[in-house]
Amino acid sequence: MWRAVASNALTLLIVAIFLMGGLILWGKEQYNAEGPLAEAICVRVPSGARLSQISEDLEDRGAVSSGAILRIGADYTDKTNQLKAGSFLVPAGASMEEIVDVLTRGGANTCGTEIVYRIGVTRSSVQVRELDPTTNRFVERAEFDPSGEEPVPAIFETMRARNDTRYRVTVAEGVTSWQVVDALSRVDVMEGEVAEVPAEGSLAPDSYEVTVGADRQALIDRMETAQEVILEAAWVERADNLPYDTPEEALIMASIIEKETGVAEERDQVASVFINRLNQGMRLQTDPTVIYGITNGQGVLGRGLRQSELRGETPYNTYVIDGLPPTPIANPGRAAIEAAVNPSSTDFLFFVADGSGGHAFARTLAEHNENVARWRQIEAERASE
Template sequence: MWRNIASNALTFLVVAVFLAGGVLIWAQSEYENAGPLPEPICLEVPRGSNMSRVSEDLVSQGAVSSGTLFRLGADYSEKTQDLKAGSFLVPEGASMREITDIITRGGASTCGTEVVYRIGVNSAEVEVRSLDPATGRFVELAEFDPAADEPAPEAFTEVRGRADTRYRIALAEGVTSWQVVEELRSVDVLDGEVEVPPEGSLAPDSYEVAEGDTRASLIERMRRAQDIILQEEWANRADDLPIESPEEALILASIVEKETGVAEERPQVASVFVNRLRDGMRLQTDPTVIYGITNGQGVLGRGIRQSELRAETPYNTYVIDGLPPTPIANPGRASLRAALNPAETDYVFFVADGTGGHAFAETLAEHNENVARWREIEAEQAQQN
């Protein structure tokens, strides 16, 4: 009798172990295989939330088949305590494992509503936008000039106080350090005062910020980013450049940045200035003269006077030899790369061609022809206006 009982118990134990093993294999498969989500969603994880609340939200949105299994998988992978607050794009058919990785790895939020403070060369604006998970594209909700449009649009005031709203500061290539600081002073999500940093030391880019961040910490992020870019581009510079230091590279890049808005032209524009430096020719570039007049504090808003072109200032490259003493703006990586790897040309002149770009020339005679054509285009444009 006892032998039969022992045999039956052993059989039951074997079956139980077998079933448990099968359940574990099934659970692992459910956790790692594609999920039921029919289209992308934006998952909001508020500050102070936990994996239990997130799992309930995922079940309600049809992203996971079992909240319990999702939580157990997160526990088993030791990621429950790594949950990050934010707005996260969960792709169609994401597995539980993939969703766990998305909400625990950190970094910038990938979807939701954000307010973008754009600092441009000629103006600043605020954009309110929201990512459409289905298309992966941002939908603009409002855009306005904070200096001119009062009161602010309702779409801005609605999201401004929400806990899940994200904020971003976007610097255009070619802005001056004074412009950056001046605009940051009006961004009300930032705190504290900050001094104007050296010209050229800030990397034009998009920076996510949180309410309460200091202006000084943001400026420091921009400076560190520019330092890294400058070091990388300097290390990969062409041979035999008439540039002796990274600081001179930054100066030349800032001139290239201000001389053309056509990305494809930067290497050609850079080649003109590099060739002039090699030949001992003066750079004769208007943006440096303008910087000497404005000190980078805003836009000149008028033409350069003949007296200003003749004035002996450190930034008048019609008068001085070589480079001006400092950058005249904050150049982006593309202009730095162009300055340090210019196109191989014999160009020493360029002038506007009426299309937004420039006509380049190797000789003064060719340049004079290009200038004459540009004067004709200017006259035609004046008649049309």
């Protein structure tokens, strides 16, 4: 009898071992297999969150077939207590193993909300935007003027209170150094003062990620270093026979190109016009330089130029002076700098607005006068509408 009992017990034990082994193999396959998530999602891990909470959220959102298996797998690989706070993108079809890796790897957030402080040529703004995981594109949630003239949207305060919100300062091509310093003084997540307004043209327009408490002068230093690198690289690759001898003069030209056109495809042609003029001893005769001589880069003029201003003698009035003005008139972007040192090969000497946002180019004064007449007609038609 006891022999039979022992035999049956052994049999049951063997069966249990096989069943347990099969269960472990099945669980491992589930942990490593492609997940059920049809579209990417953004998973937010609050500071101090436990894996049990996150796994339940993942199961509810259809990212995993079993929160329990995810927890067991994470525990087996010693990652249960390695969750990192933040917002992380979980791609479609991610396995539980991949999801655990995403949530414990750390590093910069890969999705979620950003607050962007935009420094523009005509205005600055604060934008609250959120990454849509399904399209991997940012969706604007709110935008307002930081000067205090507009009410601050509630979503801004909500996102400011979250510890996983990211911050960016975005500088547009063509802003002046004074505009950058002035706008940075209103970026409320930053600290410190800028020692002095940087040299015009020395700041690289770009999007810079910052953290709460970041130093304003340190950000200015980053912008200056970036512009030095861009200018140096472009100057090394410059075309032959340019009408200027130094990278600093190329930077002045780039700033004029930047202010003359907002159409990316035109920069090389605009550059060719000014270079052809310099090569032929013609004056540049460009309005943005005159405007800079009036405003000193401190804001926008906000009106048209007067004839007296076009005739007035300032170091920046290229209707009066020969050659380039003494300094850049704005901070040009990479494309404008590259256009200044590698312009298109044309024989254009003139250009004027064409009504589409771009310009009509001309080789002779007669052609240019025809283009100007067309533009005046467009202006008149628009004024009468």
